[in-house]
Amino acid sequence: MGKIRILSEEVSNRIAAGEVIERPASVVKELVENAIDAEADQIIVTIENGGRTLIKIVDNGCGMSEDDALTAFERHATSKIRTVTDIFSISSLGFRGEALPSIASVSNLTILTRSSEDEVSTRIEFKGGRLVEVSKTSSNPGTTIEVRQLFGNVPARRKFLKSEVVEFNHILRYIHYQSLVYPHISFRLLANGREKLHYPQVESLEERIRAVFGDSFFKENLLRVDESKDNIRLYGYMGGIDEEATGFDKNYLFVNGRFINDRIIYHSIKSSYEPFLKKYRTFQHGKIPPYIFFLEIDPAQVDYNVHPAKAEVRFRDSGMVHSFVKAVLTGKLLEHEDAKYSVIKEKIRETSASEGINKVEARIFNNKTDKKRFSEVERELKDVYQPDIFKGREASTEELQRRFVENRQREERQALLPSEEEIVNPWQLHQSYILVATEDGMLVIDQHAAHERVVYEKLLQRIHGAPAESQKLLFPIVVELPPYMSSTIPQLLEEKKDLFYNIGFGIKSFSGNSIVIDEIPAELENWDGGEIFISIIKQLEDELGETEDFRDGLAKSVACKSAVKAGQKLSRKEMLALINDLFACDIPYYCPHGRPVIIKMTIHELERRFKRIET
DSSP: OOSOOOOOHHHHHHHHHHHHOSSHHHHHHHHHHHHHHTTOSEEEEEEEGGGTSEEEEEEOSOOOOHHHHHHTTSTTOOSSOOSHHHHTSOOSSOOSSOHHHHHHHTSEEEEEEEOTTOSSEEEEEEETTEEEEEEEEOOOSEEEEEEESTTTTOHHHHTTOOOHHHHHHHHHHHHHHHHHHOTTSEEEEEETTEEEEEEOOOSSHHHHHHHHHOGGGGGSSEEEEEEEETTEEEEEEEEOSSOOOOSOOOEEEEETTEEOOOHHHHHHHHHHHHHHHHHHTOSOTTOOOOEEEEEEEOGGGEEOTTSTTSOOOEETTHHHHHHHHHHHHHHHHHHHHHHHHHHHHHHHHHSOTTSSOOHHHHHHHHHHSOOOOHHHHHHHTTTTOOTTTTOOOOOOHHHHHHHHHHHHHHHHHHHHSOOHHHHHOOEEETTTEEEEEETTEEEEEEHHHHHHHHHHHHHHHHHTTSOOOEEEEEEEEEEEOOHHHHTTHHHHHHHTHHHHHHHTOEEEEEETTEEEEEEEETTOOOOGGGHHHHHHHHHHHHHHTTOSOHHHHHHHHHHHHHSOOTTOOOOHHHHHHHHHHHHTSSSTTBOTTSOBSEEEEEHHHHHHHTTSSOO
16 A cells, blocks of 8 residues: 555645644634635624633625535635736735635534525534534525634644633734725624624724724824835824834734735834944834824736735835835925924924923934034134143143142042942933943943843742832823724723732723722832833733733733833933843843843953954
8 A cells, every 4th residue: 555645625725724724813814814805894703601602793795595605615715816927916815725625624614695697695614614404584685704712633733722712802802904905894802692882884994093002192293104116005094203202112013904914114214223223322222113004006016926915925026115114204204304393493482491391302303403514614714713722731740749639539449439330330221221331341231221130030029929119190191992802801890900909900890991999019110191001001912912911911011111221321320220220130231022021242252353362
């Protein structure tokens, strides 16, 4: 008997499921995209237990006949492409023809569908990939698909799923993505019998953005982008070079209606920002300002067939795309820089140069203002220029001897009782890194990461029983949640109220989208009218995508937002206190997210770099 065999339909479907269906959100993605391709303008997603128990998608699209519905569960069955040529010009979201048979192979699936031409609907039921029943019934035009017990017949895959909260957040995030791309479609999401979000149909992208992020979105310092060239268009919104707090803190990129992680475009965006961010030292730690970009390009210039879940693309002419995006964004940032310079000059005219100007504005003004070199001043004033006018007289031998004796006496007094500052002698580089000399070299400490580690360990101690250290607000703050957070966050805060109290938050009441807070952790110096709380919650959502331990995620998110920022000036006493606190930590060498806090450079390495020694 030969060694090479043809895989059975059941095995091949499960292999495809392993590529296409990673988690419940993958099922939601495939089925919602099918609904969009079916021209639905109303889509309802219902889940239970984070999608493990039930995923139900209801749409009012074109539906299918019985023959089409049965054929759709065959491998490589699709209505999106016909010929090889079609593969190179994809204009629909789904086209592989693997989603339905793959999902059916790892769950119990039921589909109820009816086209507008049919009088009755078709109901088809699968269990573990096997066809169980085909029947006729009644329903409205459109398609309803129920997926129950996902990975129930593949326990090895099921155990890799995260907690219900984590899986739900992945689904919630995907619905947000799709709602931004398709404002003309109504999206509803229900979880465990409760409506979590509802975005009704609107006419424009701006209306949908306002519905998702709130009215404050357009009050932020955002730059509107809309440029076209030949068969490519880039539009959306991007953060400026001077503000770190915006109404949203994510990076969104959509290519022809798909949320995409693309290295080419990300590199072009980063390359556009970097010269400005380095010049003005904003958005440290490799971050770039948030953006929402929509790229429309001729489908023939994009290959979506490079990733099973269509999360990545390949451009036929990646150099052209990179150059176009970079040119558009660089031009917009230059316009923004010039506009900021004009505003700053007006501020200075109206007030004194030191009032109302923040650090970044001062850097913009200094950078944009032409300064004459000393040599130019010397040439212009050559008639009155006297190079020796400030030359001091030479000291006498007796005076030099007196100074020498005084200096020696001063040094001896200081040597008797040197201060801790003098022993450690820390100094700050670019207001971001602390440098400390050691016996055999020097330490470079990332001040944000160091303080983040210190605060993180303090918060963990409070969570596990240490007394909370909080500061009472003179007047309670009312924090307004953005619309896209109001469906999930109040319930989360109510469930975890004690944990928030343990770390120092006094959360008093809820009313609609409003939260009343009267106490905050002692470490939160810049409360910023409550905006920092929104930032903490956003950070917490990201943390919960990486860890199932809510306590750890909460401590990390509060620590990140409480820590001193890169670009913040510290006194020597503050640097010394931070260093002492850092080395009192259980794990001083890494921040809570695993990035290094301290880099050590030895004298030997320095001498080698300067080629003072051979090895």
